[in-house]
Amino acid sequence: MTTPVEVDQSPRTAEASMTRPSRASVVSRLLRWESLLVLVLVVLIVGGARVSPVFATAQNFSNLTVATMEVGIMAMPMTLIIIAGEIDLSVESMLGLASAVLGFLWAAGVSLWIAIPVVLLMGAAGGLLNGLLVTRAGLPSLVVTLGTLALFRGLASVVLGPRAISNFPGEFTAFGFGNVPGTPVPWPLVVFVVLALALGTVLHLTWPGREVFAVGKNASAARYSGVRVARLKTCLFVLSGAVAAGAGIILTSRLSSARADAGQGLTLAVVTAVLLGGVDIFGGSGTLPGVVLAVFTLAILQNALRLADVSTQLQSIAVGLLLIVSVVVPHVVIRIRGGSR
Numbered sequence: 001m002t003t004p005v006e007v008d009q010s011p012r013t014a015e016a017s018m019t020r021p022s023r024a025s026v027v028s029r030l031l032r033w034e035s036l037l038v039l040v041l042v043v044l045i046v047g048g049a050r051v052s053p054v055f056a057t058a059q060n061f062s063n064l065t066v067a068t069m070e071v072g073i074m075a076m077p078m079t080l081i082i083i084a085g086e087i088d089l090s091v092e093s094m095l096g097l098a099s100a101v102l103g104f105l106w107a108a109g110v111s112l113w114i115a116i117p118v119v120l121l122m123g124a125a126g127g128l129l130n131g132l133l134v135t136r137a138g139l140p141s142l143v144v145t146l147g148t149l150a151l152f153r154g155l156a157s158v159v160l161g162p163r164a165i166s167n168f169p170g171e172f173t174a175f176g177f178g179n180v181p182g183t184p185v186p187w188p189l190v191v192f193v194v195l196a197l198a199l200g201t202v203l204h205l206t207w208p209g210r211e212v213f214a215v216g217k218n219a220s221a222a223r224y225s226g227v228r229v230a231r232l233k234t235c236l237f238v239l240s241g242a243v244a245a246g247a248g249i250i251l252t253s254r255l256s257s258a259r260a261d262a263g264q265g266l267t268l269a270v271v272t273a274v275l276l277g278g279v280d281i282f283g284g285s286g287t288l289p290g291v292v293l294a295v296f297t298l299a300i301l302q303n304a305l306r307l308a309d310v311s312t313q314l315q316s317i318a319v320g321l322l323l324i325v326s327v328v329v330p331h332v333v334i335r336i337r338g339g340s341r
Contacts, residue, residue, distance in 0.1 A: 033278035037293040044297065048304035055307055058184040066177060066254060068299035069188035070095065070247040071266055072292075075273045076195050077240040079291045080203060082274055084236055085216040085283030086134060086141040091244040091270055093152035094126050095263035098248025100156035103165030103258025112172055119245050126152060127241020131234030149267070156260035165258040176254030188250050195243070200288040208232070216283030272319055273298050276326035298322070 048055040074091045081088050098119045105115035126148065133144045175187050203209035214222040215229050223229045252258045277294035279286030298319070305315050 034287065034290045034293060037277070037290060037297060041293060041297050041300065044300045044304060048300060048307065051304055052307040055304060060303070060307075062179065062184045062186055064299050064303040065189050065296075066186045067303075068295060069186070069192050070251050070263065071269045071273060071298070072192045072295040073188070073195060073247045073250070074240075074244050074266070074270045075277075075291055075295055076192075076199050076288070077236065077243045078270055078274050079277070079279055079286060079288055080199065080212055081141075081233075081236045081240055082279050082281065083203075083216045083283055083286050084212050084233055085219060086233060086236070087145065087271070088127075088130060088141065088237060088240045089145040089267050089271075090126070090130060090148040090152055091240060091247075092263045092266040093149045093156070094123055094241055094244035095248035095251060095266065096260055097126070097152045097156040097159070098123055098245035099252045099258045099262040100160035100260045102249060102252055104159050106168060106258070107165050112169070116249055119249060120242055123245025123248075124238050124242040126245075127238040128234065130241065131237030134237065135230035135233050153260075160258065160260045162260075166256055168253070168256060168258075173253055173256040176250055176252070176256070188254070191246075191250065196288060196292050203288055212236070213284060216280075216285070218284075268323070269298065269319065272323045272326065276322055278326075281327055294326075 045056075054060050074095070078088060078091065101122060102112075102115055102119050105118065106112065110118075130141070130144055130148055133139050134141045177186070179186055180190065203212060211222065211227045211232055214225065214227060215232060219229050248262065251262055255262070273294045274286075274291055275281055276297065277286065277288075277291030279291065301318065301322075302315060305318060
């Protein structure tokens with residue numbers, strides 16, 4: 001005869017087991033990279049307000065937002081590319097080429113309604129070139145995009161030379177530094193938010209997003225699971241090229257000038273924002289909300305340093321240190337998480 005086993009089914013015990021988080025869960029939440037970024041962001045805002053009374057004004061936040069939107073916009077597709085295990089270092093040169101071609105077409109009498117789609121298609125074609133060289137020729141994306149970094153910048157110099165085109169219509173230039181009517185929200189921020197929401201939804205809520213993570217974790221396993229790895233990576237490079245061209249159009253609008261050297265040095269800022277957002281440089285993990293937080297963290301840091309009259313050289317040192325920290329710290333956090341379980 002079997003003796004029945006008594007089970008404590010009291011509501012209080014059940015409720016406690018469901019509501020009381022484990023120590024490992026609490027540590028995991030506290031160490032979540034996005035939470036750390038929010039904390040850093042708050043510290044920077046408080047510090048910036050103490051540095052200068054101008055910092056906390058709506059006009060200053062509008063200015064610092066506009067100044068970083070090209071970086072933020074290019075960081076969105078870069079996030080997907082790095083999660084997939086690749087990198088695109090040619091984005092700043094594609095931005096410059098887009099600005100140069102847009103200026104050339106406008107100076108030649110082509111309507112902006114025609115020139116802008118042409119420039120976006122050109123950006124997609126440049127991304128397609130990167131994608132095919134990586135996926136079909138089997139070349140490392142680091143080497144390929146270093147090559148196209150120089151190629152696109154050289155083409156920009158050929159197209160426009162040392163001259164600058166600055167006689168754009170007021171409706172076009174108002175988009176770059178104008179605000180949504182009745183608000184301090186710049187129009188480029190609207191583009192950034194729409195792009196972030198669209199790519200964030202795709203990355204985190206759809207099967208193509210799951211495929212991006214799978215390819216970054218193990219491309220061979222993903223391929224055997226039915227993922228078309230080459231096509232996926234090529235599409236990501238095409239997206240990156242088109243978005244970089246779009247960022248070139250926005251920068252041209254904001255500066256009211258098209259130049260072949262536009263955007264020089266922005267690749268470092270883009271990669272820093274992505275890695276600071278918690279994306280693993282080796283691929284396979286990361287979140288788009290983290291990158292969005294990192295974009296504004298970087299913008300606020302640079303703005304606060306600028307208001308504090310910190311030299312450009314020291315600002316570059318700060319960005320470089322952030323890049324190193326963004327690579328090292330996540331691995332330390334992962335080890336701490338693993339030790340807490």
